[in-house]
Amino acid sequence: MLAGPAPAAGLHRRRRGTGPHGGRGRVTTEPFEHPGLLYRGSADYLAATTTFVRDALEAGRPVLVAVPAANLDLLRGALVDDGWRITFADMAVAGRNPGRILPRVLLDFAGRHRGYRAAIIGEPVWAARTPLELDACAIHEALINAVFAGRDATILCPYAVSTLRPAAILNAWRTHPQILDGGVLRRSTSYVDPLTTADDLDVPLPPVPEYAKERVVDDRADLPRLRAFVRQAAGTMLSPDRLDDLVMAANELVTNTLRHTRGGGRIAVWPESGVLVCQVDDAGPSPGPLAGRVPLPPDDTGGRGLLLVNDLCDLVRLHRHPAGTSVRVHVAT
Known part of the structure; x- marks a missing residue:
């Protein structure tokens, strides 16, 4: 039997207002929760992510941490005592192609833990991504909401404010119903129907070069x-x-x-x-x-x-x- 719609693990934060971006109304995916995390530096990153993981473990939830290698090492070190209870994955390998993350990372993990509320940290966006990859990541983030709507899971997605392009941060607000920023969980008014957002993000490809x-x-x-x-x-x-x-x-x-x-x-x-x-x-x-x-x-x-x-x-x-x-x-x- 699936667990009821409990609050997102690690997101028991003070809530205040809404995000700074105007939008077209609220769309719910409950009991699924998909907050974005805006972080500035390693200390900020670890404070939010380790709390998320420890709250989930205390609640008896299966935990997946799928982030790029540098942050993976940070979290392995910070969670060394609980590492045996956590599934770790290098997102730069498992999610090199953003189109592979939903079926082979997120849905695979949730499917292997049916009957439990999965708690996942998924970080598909990092500074070395190309513009074409970032477009694909934004579409992926939007589609998570459509695919996981109604599922019993929480997926927290970190975004490095100091190193990412401004467009990536704007897309974080567009593709996450809530954003955790500086310990405050805010509803994003930029978030609308995820399939509409995915369609909006489907921008033309660069032209095929003449030498092809x-x-x-x-x-x-x-x-x-x-x-x-x-x-x-x-x-x-x-x-x-x-x-x-x-x-x-x-x-x-x-x-x-x-x-x-x-x-x-x-x-x-x-x-x-x-x-x-x-x-x-x-x-x-x-x-x-x-x-x-x-x-x-x-x-x-x-x-x-x-x-x-x-x-x-x-x-x-x-x-x-x-x-x-x-x-x-x-x-x-």
Whole structure:
């Protein structure tokens, strides 16, 4: 039996007013709670996060700490006496691709602890993230609210005010119903329906560069040639295993295109700093913002393509536009 809607672990703080940003009304996800944490320095970070964890442990709740390595080390050290009761994960590894965090980190942990109110610290945003990654993180944070609505869980998401871009902090207010800042828990008036927010955050992708290698794919018989094209375009920039990941991801994306459109699509491959990029464009219908982010039932034999692509790639950005859909993936070189 699921526990009742208890207050969020570690969030027994003085509440005062609302956030500083105007919005379009209040949307509830109860009993699920998804506060953001604005912190300034290590002491501020540890004060809030260790209280959250210890309150959860005292209440008998399963705890997951999924944060970047530096903060992971801080929390391991501060919680050394309780470490055996906590699941730790390096978010820069498990959540390198923000599209993988919901199915493989958050839902996986909550699913393995059914019957208990999960307490999770999830920090998907850090200063080294690229602008394209930050866009993906903001969409991820919005979609957490849609996927976990009604679930018995609390997910606390820290944001480093002193090192993050101002846009990342503004998006924290947009994607979290409440924000904990300086010990005060405030309701965010920027928070609205999460699917509306995810749609607003679906900004156009940067244009495909002129130097990209491109190919039209309009027939299933082209799939072997497609795979050969991706291998040739990648050259020696990827290790054999990572090249296999990119080829499999491209094959899944183009297979989806051929399955759901009449006119086929176009694939482009090109290098950028530290990554090899592949983009598939088609005129087909949008698969929806949650595609590839929620595991399917075992008896569902279709619709796993984007889930697999999220598993294989270091970044996946899906953009819906009037002419169709574009999916861009990155694999680190």
